[in-house]
Amino acid sequence: MLKVQEIRELIKLVDHSSLDEFVYEYEGAKIKMKKNAAVGTVTVKEQVTPAPVVVAEKTSAPVAAVEVKHEEPIAPQAQPAQTPAADTSNLHKINSPMVGTFYASPSPDADAYVKVGSKVSSDSVVCIVEAMKLFNEIEAEVNGEIVEILVKDGQLVEYGQPLFLVKPE
Structure with a gap:
């Protein structure tokens, strides 16, 4: 599996390139990066349970989200109920x-x-x-x-x- 620093370098390279999507697979691990004009994402999927990854460094690259996903199913979060179209101008x-x-x-x-x-x-x-x-x-x-x-x-x-x-x- 790639190290956090190597993943950051890949993000920078993809961000500065004309690529819209980049996929890397190796030994059961999969890294998928997509970008568009507003948002870029990185998805990491692994078959084995990885050690926790902590990313606390700011980068100047305009990648808006880094998302780590695992193969275990994750329950979707409940979305808030849509509020009825009431007059909220005075609130x-x-x-x-x-x-x-x-x-x-x-x-x-x-x-x-x-x-x-x-x-x-x-x-x-x-x-x-x-x-x-x-x-x-x-x-x-x-x-x-x-x-x-x-x-x-x-x-x-x-x-x-x-x-x-x-x-x-």
Whole structure:
């Protein structure tokens, strides 16, 4: 299997080339890279259970996602229910300031920070977004009442993704 540094070099080479897709197979391992104008991905599939790979280095290459997949089936995450087309123009959206994992409570056995109907002030913590093992408390930014929670506990969130709708006071 290729080392992390070798995979990074491949990502850079594919990114700077005119290739749109690159596949590498060796001894049961498969690396597949695709790119387009907006997003590039890397998929690694292995037959054996690999040691954990930690990638914590920023690169200047515009590859937007690196995804490691294994042959064991992974249950798909439930997508949040689509909100009905209601007038939300008077509601404040609390957006995620980063890419990470959304947590509604400070620990798995604790109550959620807020629920629908909870009153919040501008400095109230409403959730945690975990990114690279750092747990970032997200504040409400406005005084008001939580009208809707738009994501599920443990769901991956993107930068700028709305997390809550708040009716300002």
